[in-house]
Structures are given as structure tokens and as C-alpha cells.
Amino acid sequence: MFAYIIDKIVPYTDSTIHISDLALQRGYGIFDFFRVRNKKPLFLEDHLDRFYASAGKMLLQSPVDRNELTDIIITLVEKNNLSDAGVKVLLTGGYAEDGYTITQPNLIVVVQPFKYPSEQQLQSGVKIITVNFRKELPDIKTINYQKAIMMTPAVKAANAVDLVYHHDGIISELPRCNFFIVTQEDVIKTPDQQILLGVTRKKVLQLARKKYKVEECSITLNDVYNAKEAFFTSSTKRIVPVVKVDDYMIGSGKPGKITLDLLSGLIQHEDEVLR
Amino acid sequence: MFAYIIDKIVPYTDSTIHISDLALQRGYGIFDFFRVRNKKPLFLEDHLDRFYASAGKMLLQSPVDRNELTDIIITLVEKNNLSDAGVKVLLTGGYAEDGYTITQPNLIVVVQPFKYPSEQQLQSGVKIITVNFRKELPDIKTINYQKAIMMTPAVKAANAVDLVYHHDGIISELPRCNFFIVTQEDVIKTPDQQILLGVTRKKVLQLARKKYKVEECSITLNDVYNAKEAFFTSSTKRIVPVVKVDDYMIGSGKPGKITLDLLSGLIQHEDEVLR
Numbered sequence: 244m245f246a247y248i249i250d251k252i253v254p255y256t257d258s259t260i261h262i263s264d265l266a267l268q269r270g271y272g273i274f275d276f277f278r279v280r281n282k283k284p285l286f287l288e289d290h291l292d293r294f295y296a297s298a299g300k301m302l303l304q305s306p307v308d309r310n311e312l313t314d315i316i317i318t319l320v321e322k323n324n325l326s327d328a329g330v331k332v333l334l335t336g337g338y339a340e341d342g343y344t345i346t347q348p349n350l351i352v353v354v355q356p357f358k359y360p361s362e363q364q365l366q367s368g369v370k371i372i373t374v375n376f377r378k379e380l381p382d383i384k385t386i387n388y389q390k391a392i393m394m395t396p397a398v399k400a401a402n403a404v405d406l407v408y409h410h411d412g413i414i415s416e417l418p419r420c421n422f423f424i425v426t427q428e429d430v431i432k433t434p435d436q437q438i439l440l441g442v443t444r445k446k447v448l449q450l451a452r453k454k455y456k457v458e459e460c461s462i463t464l465n466d467v468y469n470a471k472e473a474f475f476t477s478s479t480k481r482i483v484p485v486v487k488v489d490d491y492m493i494g495s496g497k498p499g500k501i502t503l504d505l506l507s508g509l510i511q512h513e514d515e516v517l518r
Numbered sequence: 519m520f521a522y523i524i525d526k527i528v529p530y531t532d533s534t535i536h537i538s539d540l541a542l543q544r545g546y547g548i549f550d551f552f553r554v555r556n557k558k559p560l561f562l563e564d565h566l567d568r569f570y571a572s573a574g575k576m577l578l579q580s581p582v583d584r585n586e587l588t589d590i591i592i593t594l595v596e597k598n599n600l601s602d603a604g605v606k607v608l609l610t611g612g613y614a615e616d617g618y619t620i621t622q623p624n625l626i627v628v629v630q631p632f633k634y635p636s637e638q639q640l641q642s643g644v645k646i647i648t649v650n651f652r653k654e655l656p657d658i659k660t661i662n663y664q665k666a667i668m669m670t671p672a673v674k675a676a677n678a679v680d681l682v683y684h685h686d687g688i689i690s691e692l693p694r695c696n697f698f699i700v701t702q703e704d705v706i707k708t709p710d711q712q713i714l715l716g717v718t719r720k721k722v723l724q725l726a727r728k729k730y731k732v733e734e735c736s737i738t739l740n741d742v743y744n745a746k747e748a749f750f751t752s753s754t755k756r757i758v759p760v761v762k763v764d765d766y767m768i769g770s771g772k773p774g775k776i777t778l779d780l781l782s783g784l785i786q787h788e789d790e791v792l793r
Contacts, residue, residue, distance in 0.1 A: 246537065248537065256536075258536060258537045258538075259534035259535060259536050259537065260534060260535065260537060260542065261531075261533060261534050262521065262523065262533045262534065262535060262626055262628065263533075264542070265667070266541065266542045266545070267535065267539070267541045267542055267547070267608070267610070267626075267661070268608075268661065269661055269662070269663040269664070269667060270541070270545030270547070270660070270661045270662040270663065270664060271663065271664055271667055272542070272545070300668075301664070301668060302667075302668060302670075302671070331617070333542070333543075335542070336667065342606070342630070343663070343667065344667075344670070345667060345670075351537055351542075353537065355617070376654070377652070377654075378654065379651070379652075379653065379654050379662075379664065379665055380664060380665065385545070385664055386542070386543065386544055386545045387544070387545040387654075387662050387664060388544040388545065388546065388618070389544070389545060389546055389576070389654065389655060389660055389662060390654055390655065392540070392544060392546055392577075392611065392618065392619075392620060393575075393576060393577060395577075395619070395620075396577070
């Protein structure tokens with residue numbers, strides 16, 4: 244395995260950065276993550292859009308432009324010879340002598356083996372728990388996942404696979420996924436505030452609008468508990484059906500029809516894009 | 519210069535960590551920072567108390583106990599042969615193959631040259647600006663300073679030296695310092711909520727209570743603008759007089775009497791502790 248570190252491709256085992264990097268010193272960095280299917284990056288343009296947008300919001304000037312970054316990604320994917328993988332592109336605040344001031348950002352690109360949700364999860368659905376929390380910078384894909392990782396034991400203790408944040412009862416998102424419900428009236432709803440605009444969220448909304456009523460709006464805890472269906476989306480997980488939130492069964496307790504229809508539509512869309 | 523990386527002392531220039539570290543991957547880490555004066559760590563026990571408390575709250579098991587860590591610090595300070603320096607002790611989530619799960623935490627200790635506030639700053643006082651913001655984990659000394667670093671250009675544009683956070687008008691703290699005001703009635707007040715409990719804050723409160731009326735309480739923006747004096751405290755900066763907040767002059771626009779009295783008391787206390 245190989246990674247791209249700052250300005251060159253090196254073996255993964257030798258992929259180190261100096262401790263003066265602002266990501267280590269001050270948690271200062273942004274990233275993006277996408278899947279490679281059949282050696283082709285999926286929805287790469289959307290991810291690059293967001294990568295450069297995150298960088299801009301955090302005042303980080305990428306050392307490479309979009310074309311150069313695309314070349315680096317393609318070269319690295321080929322060199323690692325993985326047909327299906329995840330690619331993480333990370334940009335830090337750079338090496339800071341004073342441990343505080345942004346310098347020349349460091350670019351890191353890593354290709355990681357990657358797993359889809361299990362058949363079991365797709366067939367039976369999963370449980371998530373709710374956590375009252377408000378992210379500092381929800382609209383930027385920063386590297387900060389402190390709260391999510393701190394909550395891991397609570398997630399496990401509840402026999403859940405993940406958590407969804409709400410702030411005083413208003414739902415936002417999962418730490419790495421966007422959240423959707425389907426109401427009893429078959430309206431698909433997803434939060435529009437305090438979220439990261441996921442690429443898969445965007446694709447799912449596009450697909451959903453062709454067949455269903457869709458609303459990006461405020462969603463309360465109560466809306467979730469009383470939903471007919473629920474699911475979350477991400478670039479690696481696609482769509483995962485949620486059948487339990489806290490101790491509330493969602494709908495019939497099985498993956499919903501619309502959820503599964505959207506998943507099959509998304510896979511079909513991926514196939515078309517990669518053809 | 520030398521640093522301690524994971525399990526040994528190495529030259530600072532060779533002080534690297536692998537990119538799979540959770541601090542880099544997910545901003546997951548805690549630290550503490552203290553001064554060394556005349557080769558002696560200042561208020562070390564207080565800082566170690568907080569270091570282990572932060573680690574515990576973030577579910578990080580330090581690879582070394584308190585005595586071992588003290589030995590590492592003393593050895594590193596001697597080896598670097600700096601009589602006055604700052605020491606940063608950092609604990610990360612460790613090397614995570616999946617980029618998300620806490621493993622064996624990595625310990626990093628760095629000794630950094632360090633500067634006190636300038637004479638000019640102490641004699642004339644400084645300006646700070648206010649920023650509406652709420653930290654995710656205010657009571658833990660995590661490595662997350664994203665918002666503060668993002669605000670650096672705004673601080674500079676306002677000819678200020680730093681910023682103080684408030685949330686909807688209620689003051690909390692500066693990114694790396696605690697904040698105090700002295701009211702027109704000579705009462706010393708400092709926020710008691712949404713703050714990191716600073717070691718210098720604690721020392722200043724102890725000193726202040728011997729001579730003045732002191733309150734740890736809620737402080738509003740209005741309280742600040744109408745204060746007779748204001749200052750901030752930190753382990754590296756001790757006490758810095760604030761004479762302007764946003765566009766409001768504090769008191770007479772000069773460092774306040776009580777502020778300077780507390781600073782001289784703090785320096786005297788340091789001298790006694792180090793004797």
C-alpha cells in the first residue's frame with residue numbers, strides 16, 4: 244500500500260508527518276472521502292467541489308489545483324491496485340513552528356480497503372441512538388470527530404451501530420452520514436440545517452424527487468420516533484435502513500419499501516455513472 | 519532540540535508520527551501546556567491533574583503513569599537545556615487502522631522556546647474582540663482550536679491580539695486563556711460556565727480572594743463593556759491587561775490597578791513556589 248504525503252507517493256508504512264503539523268497540534272484540517280469502484284472514483288467532481296469548499300472556509304490554500312489533485316488520486320489508486328477502495332484526501336494547516344499559525348497546508352491522500360454495510364444490516368435494518376449535541380462547524384468537513392468517538396461506548400452499550408445528533412430535539416445528522424425519514428404520508432424528509440451537505444444525500448434527493456414527495460426541513464425527535472421509515476446515507480455506506488431509534492421501533496421494524504427502492508435506484512445510478 | 523515521541527526521546531527534526539494517528543485522522547487528542555522557569559516546571563501537579571482528567575474524559579488511557587510522565591518531562595527539559603521554556607504534553611487516540619477507533623494512545627512531549635507578553639502589552643494593555651461561539655467540549659483541554667485559528671484574520675483586521683468567546687451574550691473565555699473583569703465596585707468576576715478551568719485562573723482566584731471581593735458567575739457582554747478593568751490569564755502569559763473590547767474602551771483605557779496588583783502577586787507567588 245502507498246499513500247501520497249505532502250509532495251510524493253511513499254509506502255503506507257513510511258507515511259509520517261512531523262509533529263508540528265497543525266492537525267496534530269490544533270485539530271486543524273479538512274478532508275473528503277469517496278469510493279473507488281472498478282478503479283474509478285465515484286462522484287469525484289462532487290467530492291472535489293466540497294474538498295476545495297471546505298479548504299476555503301478553513302483558509303487553507305491547497306498546494307495542488309483540481310487537475311493536479313485528480314492526477315494524484317488516479318495515480319495513487321492505480322499504484323495501490325485496489326479495484327474497490329475508499330480514498331481519503333486530507334489537507335492540514337501545515338507545519339507551524341508556533342503550533343498555532345496556518346502555514347503551507349500539507350496534503351495527504353490515502354487509499355484504504357473498504358467494506359459496504361453487511362447483507363444482514365441491509366436486510367434487517369439497524370438501530371441508532373440519539374445524542375443531544377451541536378457541532379461547532381457543521382457545514383465544513385473538518386477532521387473533528389471528538390464527540391462521536393467519545394460516544395462509541397454508549398453506542399455499543401445500546402446495541403446500536405451509530406448515533407444521530409439532535410440539538411434540543413431538532414435532528415441534524417449522524418457523525419459521518421446524513422439522516423432521512425419517510426413520514427406516514429410517504430413524504431421523504433431530511434434536515435436542512437446544522438448539517439454537512441453529503442454527496443450521497445444530494446444524489447438520493449435527486450433520485451427521490453423523481454418519484455416521491457421530498458422536503459428538506461426541520462425534523463424533530465418526535466417526527467423520527469413516529470416515522471414510517473428511516474435511513475442514513477454516506478459515500479461508503481450508500482443507504483442503510485434504520486429500524487430502531489433509541490427504544491422506538493420505526494414503522495414495522497423492518498427496512499422500509501421506499502428506503503430499499505432508493506437504495507436500488509442509487510446503485511443503478513452508480514452503475515450508469517461508472518459505465 | 520529533542521522531543522519525546524511515543525516511547526523515546528528523539529531529535530525534534532525527526533519527531534514524526536504515522537498518518538494513521540487519530541489526532542490527524544479525527545482531531546482526537548488532549549494536551550496540557552506549562553512553563554518551565556529556571557529549569558523547574560511551574561505548577562506541574564495542577565497541570566498533570568488536568569492532563570489525566572482530560573485523558574479520562576476522552577477515554578484515553580495514558581501509556582505512562584504520573585511518576586513516569588514526570589520523569590519524562592524532567593529528562594526532556596534537562597536534555598534540551600532551556601532554562602525558560604514551554605512544555606506541551608499531548609496524548610492522541612493512537613494509531614487507528616480504521617481511522618476511527620481509539621487504540622493505544624500516543625504520547626508526545628515537546629519543549630518549546632517561549633515568550634512572555636511584551637513590556638508594551640503589559641504597560642499599555644491590549645485589545646480583544648468578541649466572537650459568538652460555543653465550544654463542543656469546553657471542559658476538556660482537547661486539541662481542537664479550529665474556530666480560533668479561523669478567526670485569526672478577523673482578530674488582526676481589528677488590530678486586536680486575541681478574541682473572547684460569548685454565546686448569545688454570555689462570556690466564556692479566550693481560546694487559550696481565561697477572562698476576568700473588575701466591576702466599577704471593585705469586584706473581580708470571571709465566568710464559571712462553558713470554560714476550561716485554567717491553572718493560572720485558579721492561582722489568580724486564590725490570590726485575589728485574599729484581598730478582594732471575587733465572584734465566579736455569569737458575565738454578559740454588557741458587563742464587559744462597562745467594566746472598570748479587564749484581563750486574561752494563561753500559563754504562558756500570566757496576566758494580560760485588556761483595555762479595549764471590540765470598540766469599547768475599558769475603564770480609563772489603561773491597565774487597571776487591581777489587574778497589575780494581581781500580576782505582581784502572581785509573579786511573587788511563582789518566585790516562592792520555585793524557590
